[in-house]
Amino acid sequence: MKLEKIELGIIALPLVRPFRTSFGTQTSREVLIVKVVNENGTTGWAECVAMSEPLYSPEYVAGCLDLMKRFLIPALKSKPTITAEEVAPVLKPFLGAPMAKAALETAILDAQLQDQKISLATYLGATKSRVACGVSVGIANDLEALAEEVSSYVEQGYRRIKLKIEPGWDIAAVKKIRDLYPTILLQVDANQAYTRDDGKHLAALDEFNLLLIEQPLDEHDILGHALLAKQVKTPICLDESIISLQSARDALELKATTIINVKPGRVGGYIESVKIHDLCLKNKIPVWCGGMLETGIGRAANLALAALPGFTLPGDTSASSRYFKEDVTAPFVMIDGYLDVPNTTGIGITPNLDFLDSITTHREDI
Ligand code: OSB
Ligand code: MG
Numbered sequence: 001m002k003l004e005k006i007e008l009g010i011i012a013l014p015l016v017r018p019f020r021t022s023f024g025t026q027t028s029r030e031v032l033i034v035k036v037v038n039e040n041g042t043t044g045w046a047e048c049v050a051m052s053e054p055l056y057s058p059e060y061v062a063g064c065l066d067l068m069k070r071f072l073i074p075a076l077k078s079k080p081t082i083t084a085e086e087v088a089p090v091l092k093p094f095l096g097a098p099m100a101k102a103a104l105e106t107a108i109l110d111a112q113l114q115d116q117k118i119s120l121a122t123y124l125g126a127t128k129s130r131v132a133c134g135v136s137v138g139i140a141n142d143l144e145a146l147a148e149e150v151s152s153y154v155e156q157g158y159r160r161i162k163l164k165i166e167p168g169w170d171i172a173a174v175k176k177i178r179d180l181y182p183t184i185l186l187q188v189d190a191n192q193a194y195t196r197d198d199g200k201h202l203a204a205l206d207e208f209n210l211l212l213i214e215q216p217l218d219e220h221d222i223l224g225h226a227l228l229a230k231q232v233k234t235p236i237c238l239d240e241s242i243i244s245l246q247s248a249r250d251a252l253e254l255k256a257t258t259i260i261n262v263k264p265g266r267v268g269g270y271i272e273s274v275k276i277h278d279l280c281l282k283n284k285i286p287v288w289c290g291g292m293l294e295t296g297i298g299r300a301a302n303l304a305l306a307a308l309p310g311f312t313l314p315g316d317t318s319a320s321s322r323y324f325k326e327d328v329t330a331p332f333v334m335i336d337g338y339l340d341v342p343n344t345t346g347i348g349i350t351p352n353l354d355f356l357d358s359i360t361t362h363r364e365d366i
Contacts, residue, residue: 001038001039001040001042001081001111001112002038002039002080002081002082003038003077003082004038004039005036006073006365007034007036007363007366008065008069009032009035009363010031010032010033010363011030011033011328011359011360012029012030012031013028013029013324013359014027014324015293015323015324016323016324017149019138019293020140021056021138021164021166021189022164022165022191023056023192024053024055026293029051029324030051030052031061031295032048032050032061032103033045033356034046034047034068034103034107036104036108036110038111038115042111042115043111044106044107044108044110044111044114045110045297045347046104046110046297046298047295047298048061048100048103048265049103049263049264049266049298050063050099051293056240056292057240058096059096059098059099059100064097064099064103067100068100069366072094072097072100072104073366075090076090076091084105084106084112084271085271087101087104087105087108087269088105088269098244098267099265099266103265105268106270106347110346111346113345113346113347114345114346116345118345119304119342119344120301120304120346120347121303121304121307121341124304124305126307126341127307128307128308128309129307129340129341130339130341131289132160132314132338133314133318133319133338134159134161134162134185134315134316134318135158135161135162135316135318136162136189136291136316137161137162137163139165139173143172146163146177147176147180150163150181151180154184156319156334159314159337160185160186160187160314161181161184161185162189162214162316163177163186163187163188164189164191165193166190166191167194167198171204174205174208178209185211185314186209186211187210187211187212188205188214189214189239190214190215192216192217192218192219192240195217195224196221196224196227196228199228199231199232200231202228203231205234206232210234211235211259212234212237213234213237214237214239215240215241219241222241222250222251222254225238226254226255229258235259236256236258237259237261238251238257238261239261239266241256241257242260242261242263242276243266243267244267244272245275245276248276249279252279252280252283252285259285259286259313260276260280260285261287262288262289262305263289263290263291263292264305266290270301270305273305274305274308280310286310287310287311287312287313288312288315288316289306289316290315291315291316291317291318293323294323295327295328296320296331296332296351297328297329297349299317299320299329300329300332300347301347302315302317303317303332303340303341303342304341304347304348306341319331319333320332326355328355328356329350329352330350
């Protein structure tokens with residue numbers, strides 16, 4: 001396609017409740033939204049999953065905007081025509097920035113698939129029409145508040161609970177929820193909050209029958225995760241450390257992870273995500289789709305990915321109501337613990353433009 005127009009917008013959406021993790025507390029989601037228009041007048045949408053500050057990953061909203069304007073978009077526009085499949089190779093000389101690159105690739109893919117009249121789910125190779133939902137539960141003020149929040153999610157039908165942990169908020173929190181729900185699928189996410197010396201401490205989680213411990217150590221400490229895996233029985237699942245197909249291959253080979261959280265933004269897009277999925281499926285490694293507190297735009301695309309056959313564990317693909325009072329698309333509503341996979345062309349959403357305008361804090365037309 002020919003890129004006729006690209007619009008970058010920054011929106012701010014309040015969260016329904018503060019989301020506290022080992023790296024900070026979010027009360028509102030600032031999101032960089034990408035809109036592309038091609039020569040047919042087709043509009044493609046995507047959201048960049050970088051957060052306001054570089055606390056989860058090195059990328060952040062204002063940095064992604066600058067990078068897109070200064071380097072990524074000029075590189076794409078220097079080509080007379082571009083396909084979604086060409087985006088990653090064209091942007092490869094610019095190092096890092098998987099979230100910024102993924103957003104551009106996804107917006108172009110959305111427009112391309114609409115023109116080809118196929119859904120993202122079909123394009124990626126989805127085999128399911130709905131996906132089981134998990135929910136990621138932030139660090140609470142006390143165990144009673146945690147139990148209350150988890151209970152409300154269980155009542156709503158969530159099929160898997162993930163507790164955010166950090167030193168000082170781990171064993172007792174897990175015990176509290178496991179005692180309340182002896183059989184529910186339960187896992188924890190540390191967002192790099194522990195060190196190599198914490199093996200013994202984390203082994204105390206083994207008795208709670210957890211599905212996995214997500215990213216206990218520094219994102220660069222692949223060897224540390226492999227050493228930790230020998231000290232704990234609970235499977236280790238990497239999130240932050242997996243930034244590409246290559247890094248997934250290496251971490252598996254080194255036995256640093258036995259389950260992978262696939263986040264399209266973190267690995268540079270949906271096309272790279274499918275490659276990681278295929279590698280894991282071939283090696284019988286379970287994968288699940290992570291989340292980044294996405295609006296309906298990112299959520300729609302994540303659901304298409306989560307519908308691939310290797311996504312055998314419920315992901316952090318929760319209903320819109322888990323995050324926002326009002327979403328920028330039609331809300332994703334959970335039915336019986338599942339969300340339907342969008343099946344119209346492209347990523348399958350139409351943003352509410354008036355609402356989007358009303359929450360836009362910054363806009364640039366390129
Ligand atoms: O580590 O998985 C994570 C949210 C923002 C950044 C990192 C993470 C998360 C979550 C929530 O755990 C996932 C979601 O519900 O979107
Ligand atoms: Mg995580």
